Amino acid sequence: MMNTWTTLLLAVSLVLSRQTAAQPAVNQLGLELLQGEFAVCALEKSTKIPDWALTTTPVSITRSQAALSIIAPNNIVPQGINCDRGWRNFEVGFNPPSVFGVVAAFARPLARKHISIHWISSSPTDYLMVKQANLETAIRVLSAEGHPIRR
Template sequence: MRLVLLEMELAVCRLSPEEEVPAWAMRRIGFFSITATEDELSLVCAADNVPAGVRCERGWRALKVIGPLDFSLIGIMSSLSDTLARAQVSIFAVSTFDTDYILLKEAQLAQASAALQQAGHELLRS
């Protein structure tokens, strides 16, 4: 797979399921994702957008699988996540209509890059 590293630092935030999606989460700077379930409102957005006091984990970076990817393709996320799991790299996965994103901690970026390249994947910078 060909992947591109997004430059921005991301935060993964958790709000209660009753909360409305806050405007700060949707400031359109490259990437954000919103998932609402009966248990939580989960946000991924630019770390700089998150106000103090919001429950979140900062220091994430995103690898974008260069797409678009056809829905009939099988094993893309499995191939990437298996490679990273063997390298002891924790991930947070986000998928869109066109492609997949793998979020990983900045501190594990070099380790992840080496593992992915060794497995034959190509990493590019945005």
């Protein structure tokens, strides 16, 4: 006859194994490196969304109480716009909303190597950005974690 602790441990193990089995392996989500460099731009919060930001994809546009942020390919952003240029963009493989731990699966190994990221969540996919200067190191780190990367 099992004691109460053994029964409790078996029940917890069963619950955890079911959660793990239902959760896809986030450390195997693929990445596709997009062509060209991207700029992370900060405009005045009241700025009308500029036409140049609507001419291509992917582009991320977010208006907050502090600023209008636009992330777009470098080549479409006019000179004189307040931007941090030189970011490379990866499209993250299929990422259903029910999957948890996706950002952490990429951010943790990169943080251990002191690589800053920008993360953009959208539907149906997400984007991970690293500076061009850190690109090759990021690819090595993420590949070692099991993430397939297409260039």
